[in-house]
Amino acid sequence: MDSNKLWLIGSVLVTSVIVVLGVVLGIQPQLASMNSANASRTVVQATNAEHVALLARLKHDFKNLNVLTATAEALAESVPSGSAMPALVDQLDAQALATGLTLTGMTVTEAVAYAPVAPVAPVAPVAPVAPVVTEAPAIVPAVTTATSATEINNTNFAAFPLQVTVTGSYDQVLDFVSRLQSGSRLFLVDGLNTAAAPELPGTVNATISGLVYSLVTPVAATAG
Structure with a gap:
């Protein structure tokens, strides 16, 4: 093999190396x-x-700021921060006056912390009886759920049990109960007892029990 071919082969190899190095060092980083x-x-x-x-x-x-503000104010009145009992008494007086009956009393007990209702687990179908197998039971890990900062729980939500006593006709009592449940303050009626008023024929003495709610500001933890 003469020297020209050797030079040609060497030139090709050098050119190939230069191209590869150009790709690796120049084009690939780019x-x-x-x-x-x-x-x-x-x-x-x-x-x-x-x-x-x-x-x-x-x-x-x-653009809807006025509507949002009105909605927020209505919600704040429905579930206020604190008991807001004077406003509730004014509401009950106005509702009793509107229905024509007499508001004879109201009893409020101490607030209780909100207790979330746990979801009911579905009942598994009954399986046929199988032979007893002596194996170690499987360990089911506990399921924990994260509590959101805006979630209603027993630290920021409270209920006030109360009883309201009124005297009037049965229809007036039913009207009053309907107004209670649709008033500006959220009122959950969970009981109604009526008895004929012997001193006033055609009227009944009614005791309405229920719950009103309020937001509670969590107490900040103190250091030490």
Whole structure:
């Protein structure tokens, strides 16, 4: 093999090495940088889209600010912060006056913490009796649920049991109960007892029991 062929083969090898090194050292980093830039641009575009949606929602809420404020005020009156008993007494007086009966008394007991109702687990179907197998029982892990900061629980929600006594016709009592359940203060009626009033023919003495609710500000923990 003459020297020209050797030089030709060497030139080809050197050229190949230069091309490979150019791809590895020059083009490939540029491609990786371009891919990273594309990924960053996608993230930025998604973030911008979220900001645009949030801005549109805020603009919509601002247009309905009066409606939202009225709704918030109604909710605050329905379940106030604290007992707000004077306002409740005024409401009961107005409702009794509107129905034409006489409000004879109201008894409020100490507030009780809200007790969430646990969901009822579905009853599994009864399986046929199988032979006894002597195996260790499987350990079922306890299921825990996270409590949201806005979730109603026994630290921020309380109920006041109360009884209201009125005197009037039976129809007036039913009207009064209906007004209680649809008034500005949330009132859950859970009992109604009536008895004929011997001193006033055609009237009944009624005792209405129920619950009103209030928000409780959690007490901050003290250090030490």
